[in-house]
Amino acid sequence: MKIEILTKTENQKILNGIISKIRDLMNYKNLEPGDKLPSERMLSEKFDVSRSNLREAIQKLEFYGLLTSKPQSGTFVADIGQVAMNGMIEDILRLEEPDFKSLVETRISLELKTVRLAAQRRTKEDLLQMRMALDAYSEKVKNGEDAVQEDLLFHLAIAKASGNSTMNTFMLIITPQIITNFEKYHVCDKDLAYRGIGEHQDIYEAIKEQNPQLAKAKMKVHFKTLYQYCYNI
Amino acid sequence: MKIEILTKTENQKILNGIISKIRDLMNYKNLEPGDKLPSERMLSEKFDVSRSNLREAIQKLEFYGLLTSKPQSGTFVADIGQVAMNGMIEDILRLEEPDFKSLVETRISLELKTVRLAAQRRTKEDLLQMRMALDAYSEKVKNGEDAVQEDLLFHLAIAKASGNSTMNTFMLIITPQIITNFEKYHVCDKDLAYRGIGEHQDIYEAIKEQNPQLAKAKMKVHFKTLYQYCYNI
DNA sequence: TTTCTTAAATTGGTTAACCAGATTGGTTTG
DNA sequence: CAAACCAATCTGGTTAACCAATTTAAGAAA
Known part of the structure; x- marks a missing residue:
């Protein structure tokens, strides 16, 4: 044959x-x-x-x-x-191939949930990992380097801390596609990256204090600055 | 070898x-x-x-x-x-195998989003498909038959109407696992099924009227009755 | 007739051989 | 000297042969 x-x-x-x-x-x-x-x-x-x-x-x-x-x-x-x-x-x-808008929508929806769950369930190890990702991110940004990866790892650490393996899996599935698109369209400029430091810090603190509503609010703020340029694509 | x-x-x-x-x-x-x-x-x-x-x-x-x-x-x-x-x-x-609780949590979070999107974006074809699934469900319940499948198809129709292919895919992934667990634990009794008819109807109407907030609220009601027994498992 | 035994056939999984297209390095040609 | 060409080689994809566990049913034993 x-x-x-x-x-x-x-x-x-x-x-x-x-x-x-x-x-x-x-x-x-x-x-x-x-x-x-x-x-x-x-x-x-x-x-x-x-x-x-x-x-x-x-x-x-x-x-x-x-x-x-x-x-x-x-x-x-x-x-x-x-x-x-x-x-x-x-x-x-x-089923069709997912478009960027679908991915972003889904990510926001998922993360607004994982961040609340993380605030409720995070262990000390979870906090440590988030802290490390957060520090790595700040370091990179302050050196003027691209920090998309470190940003991502912080968000994945939150997904892990949520204790929900299904959402964790879903985040893993959509994350690389989002990164690729971000880098393709150069979504992240430096000003945005700097603001990201404080926003990550706020999210981290809310999770540390186990305040789900605050964590969600801070995540919303983060997404707002992240995606205000996105929808022009 | x-x-x-x-x-x-x-x-x-x-x-x-x-x-x-x-x-x-x-x-x-x-x-x-x-x-x-x-x-x-x-x-x-x-x-x-x-x-x-x-x-x-x-x-x-x-x-x-x-x-x-x-x-x-x-x-x-x-x-x-x-x-x-x-x-x-x-x-x-x-990554570990997802437990039932993770699946349910994820489903609720996803569907509270898809139902809002569906209310915003549903086409006439979407409505028709939901209507058909809804009628099939009612029919079965009124005949005293098991209607888990028809229930599921209604929810998948909503996911499709959301116009978000990523969420649609995710719903497809978790749905069969949820059904299997439902049937294993005999979650759905007849009283529940009867109440489901009205709740589905409410959700459908809200989507038809393109009222996202109402649709979300009605979906919440639906989940409440659906999962009030679940967490005892 | 019923039950146990056993060997052959069937099945999804695995490996090895094979294929066509891409790559690469050297050679030829302008 | 550079560009075009060509064949040998390498690559992921595909097919076919093979394997062992399971199933099946025919035959023996009760």
């Missing part, structure tokens, strides 16, 4: 095609939670795709919790009924 | 081991943004792991936006400096 190299978007298209075929099959066969899918080999032949592509598709559905595969046994429908299964797969297929 | 089948947790451990080795290498070699990593074959030999395992590790770092690999060319460090790179990898390695 001839080997073909695909770009990532082409590959994505094929994957989505396979996923929709899997959905159709599950509907046609009326597969219910716990039922076993046909084997990978059979499906790849039936759909006329390579087994590795089919595997990728299954793994994507596994990521969203819709299928689970057991070694040497089979791939099974998760505990999700047909209605929800169809709805979710449709959503997954329609 | 002898083939070994691993459980998913064992595999996860190996993956994390490889990731930390990649981090060490990047530090030792002072790799900067844009620099090329050694080839997969070299790394797999150097780390004494299979190439496929190494590939998985790289793909995980790609998922978090820390590396990008170009076909027939190489794997490159993303536009993230060494400090942030180290911090993020450390966070990724420490």
Whole structure:
């Protein structure tokens, strides 16, 4: 068989095609939670795709919790009924690449929550890590150096201190994309960076004092100065 | 070479081991943004792991936006400096499986935002889809059937109407895990389901009227009844 | 007829061989 | 001397062969 190299978007298209075929099959066969899918080999032949592509598709559905595969046994429908299964797969297929505005919106929403949780739950170790990130940030800014990374680490330290592993994960997912965009558009100028020092300090103090409402307010201030230029992009 | 089948947790451990080795290498070699990593074959030999395992590790770092690999060319460090790179990898390695409480907290926080955005941005198609999900839910409840799926689809319709693809994705990620837990602990009794009809209706109306604050308030009410039993688990 | 045993077939996971495109270094050519 | 060219090599991606655990069902034993 001839080997073909695909770009990532082409590959994505094929994957989505396979996923929709899997959905159709599950509907046609009326597969219910716990039922076993046909084997990978059979499906790849039936759909006329390579087994590795089919595997990728299954793994994507596994990521969203819709299928689970057991070694040497089979791939099974998760505990999700047909209605929800169809709805979710449709959503997954329609998912588009996130735009910068979506990322920023989501970050603000998440951080206004993590900062409150951090104020409630922070341990001494959490405080120490935040302190270190904060100091590293100040140092860089005062030396006139770029401090986007240190800024980021301070915010990630807050996410960690929130004690919510889901939000922590989400912050990790969106953070690098935000950094990339920030650097691309040169969002951070020096004046902004200087103001950032005091704002970080305020947030840190509020968390230290375990004052969730104050922490949230200070985070809001921080975002306001951060993103006042953003929406012109 | 002898083939070994691993459980998913064992595999996860190996993956994390490889990731930390990649981090060490990047530090030792002072790799900067844009620099090329050694080839997969070299790394797999150097780390004494299979190439496929190494590939998985790289793909995980790609998922978090820390590396990008170009076909027939190489794997490159993303536009993230060494400090942030180290911090993020450390966070990724420490990530634990989300507990139910984290999921619920995150869902509430996300949905209180998506519902406001949906009220601002919903199109007529969005309304239609929400209406359909809502009717399907009522129907099921009135027939005394389980309606967890239809409930879910209503909430996903709101996420879609929010016009924020990032939040939409996040909702898709956490939703199946929440359903599974709900069904496991039998959170939803019939009384709750009946009240859900009216609450959904209220949320829908607020979104239709494009009243973000009211929509948020109604969503809060909905969550209150939904999760009043949850925290006993 | 029922239950236990066992061997063959099936399955998802893993490894190794292979492919096509990109890179690179040297050579040729203007 | 510089630019264009070309082939050998290297790279990530893809496929096919292989592995071991599981499942299945046929056969033996009760």
